[in-house]
Amino acid sequence: MPTVPIPLIARNARSGVNGTGLPEQLFHTAKGTEVFSQKHSRAIKIAQVNLGRRYAALQECLKTAESQGIAIILVQEPYVGAKAHVTCRHRVIQKQTNDTQKPVKSAVIVVDSSVQYTVNPDIITENIDACKFKICNHYVAIINIYMEEAQDVEQDLRIISNYRNILDSENIIIGGDLNAKSPWWGCDVEDRRGTAISESFAQLELHILNTGKTPTFWAHRGNRDYTSIVDVTACSNGLLNK
Template sequence: MLSEPYVGSSKEVKSIYGLQVYQFPQDRTVKACIIIVPKLGTKMIGLAQYSTPNMCVVRLDDGNRKILLVSIYVEPNEGVHGTLDRLEHFLKLHPNDHIVVGGDFNGWHPVWGSSRNNNRGDLIIDLMNANNLYLCNTGSTPTFETVTHGRDRSSIIDLTLATGDAHDWVENWRVDVTICPSSQHNAIVFQLENQCQLPDNNSSTSTYRYNSKHANWAAFRDILLTNMASEDIINTDLNIVSMARLEVIIEKVTEVIQHACSESMPVKRAGQKPKPPWWTDRLENLKAEVVSLHRQIHSAKRRGEALGALLAERQLKKTEYAAELKKNRPKVSEISVSCKIKKMSGHSPIGFLKMRRQESRQPQLSWVTAIPEIDKTQQMLY
């Protein structure tokens, strides 16, 4: 759930391979969106009828329950788009539903740790009291921090609210300053209690599951070819099949590839967290320096020490870190959005069916050259 996401020169967040971006730009710049990592057993549906550029509503179907997720950004001048009024109208339409709201409300109140309240904070309290909303925020870590005229400014303006039962499902709520140290807003992290029997980690189709550095590629190729042939996939002409049939083929090929991986290469140990191919030691070090300076500033504040030098150094490192991120991260135009499917031939153990989308035309399908190692597919995930 993002408030004021980066959109560059456009009005919306660019598509990200491997992720689903829910946003509703209409005729304005997107100020709130929800980005989902697709997961087996969970369905997500964007609800355009309730959404605006400042308020994104998505329904999550998790087993036997439905949860409405609302990402919101309330402008400092609320009269601009009336987002709070729209949120209240939405809540009135769903009095018995499970709802979790998260975002930048730009309001202060002692209830969530502000030193004082303002009119916006009072309006939020009234909204909560009238609509069965409960505050999920805990602790006193600021969610917003910046430097103005050499002075450190911080506040708690990012809130997580939930109705009745949904509030009980929110677990381990915390502010994490390490996730995005280049931003003025600190990340908020929490989990929703899982009531759905989702497949375990071994059901993931991500190539990150397998340690392909130790793969037996000959075995992989033999198993893959055998199963592709048994499923009658190799000789299928993809240019004449229907979209529904294509979906079935893609599911079958995904299963075939995963089976071949499971039989020919070891599974990575649980707890290993992969990093994108473009992530460098320099980025890791810069991020660690920004986080360290952040903590030093808070320690100095508690001791009543001068902050000028530390603030200036943190700002310098944040700028350096942001520039390095921009330089290393691949552009969306460089990412090939592909499906793991290819007619097997020659020495190619795996390949991709590229879908080229053109304006006002149906997707075009074509076979492209395979790559010899699954690890390289990770380049398309970021």
Template sequence: RSVAAQLRQKLVEERCDILLVQEPYLFQKKVSGYGLTARVVQGGDVSWAAIVVLNRDLVVTRIDALCNSHMVCAEIGSVFGVFYVVSLYCQPSLDFERFMADLEKVVDTLGTKDLLVAMDANAKSPAWGGDILDDAGLLLEDLVFSRNLVVMNELGSLPTFSTVHGESYIDVTLSSCSFSRVVSNWTVREGWSTSDHRCITFTCGRMGYRKVRVESGRFSIGIPFINILIIGLMTSVWLVLGV
């Protein structure tokens, strides 16, 4: 709960549009802490992942067939078109192959559609940071390459996970080939919360557009950018800045 509270001011300052959350705070089986106007997509009564949409101009549709306790998928309609987002938590105590099967189902179902995946993978590979390759990382690598996905993590960035016992790169952002061209400014944020997982932010927007602020504090109509935050509340969080 405290992590969500810490982020509220940052969400306002950064004008965050979408949050992709793993291990969210639940109150009476509902993802909570983001305000009454936030639209939340969660997996069920026990939800280990969530999508929180703060921008009221975005159209959000839950894809029921691609949601479960650890993964949620939603269609996002914006001024520059439709794309799909996934928030996925790979729980270390469960079989990793289960999560790969779920993610594979998403990719195969959506086909060539624009897709963005934010995951607390609990998997290690030099493909997204560090110099360690473990069994889970190898399985995720295989899926990425076989399905022609793009790893959006910036090599050389801060580790996404940090505790007194050490740091590692276990949070992964993936996109379809087509959508990778409009994702920019992927950044690991230091000091945004006290979570063990650092927040990750990036911007989605069509090439050739400029981001212009108007007096109301909103982006000008027809100048589409989406700001996304990835957050691991108990563990990880991702923020989308500007859709």
């Protein structure tokens, strides 16, 4: 897919958001992205994290983002309480719902109030957020997704591909909890879901930003530790190593 050179740089960065101190010591993290404007030499830090539906995790996430200058947070399984949607002191891009039977499971929290974005409510669901952010007169599309393990992975991938076309941007970042395994993002094995996602991302010419085999999920239950790599961040050619 052809790309148009733009004055942006994207590189791997630790999200800096974790869940230490959470109940059961459970948290997810994933690689984040720093998008730079050469004109203003300003880094737009983007983090991705699964909050495990914990209130304490949401509060710690916001506190960490504010202290580390993270502008945008892609969250999965956020704390929603009885309202079925995220409420916090920052702008939140999410499905507008009060249905506790189908609560919000993904949201984009815009911590930096100076960041501009456009949203089409028709392409936002409880599990997927799709929007475009304006960075130095250029648009970066962001898709944030929580992929249910029981959900048809092929259907989710079709939605991602469709949303990418709707967003109509050469520059795209996809982050989320994919509930899938693949060596492409550091797993020792590849399951059926991982194969499908890997093939789809390759067709979309997306590059995985996860590096190494550092787990993105930790949980301590009883006397056992549980780890996995299910949180993934990817970007398009135009944002890779510019």
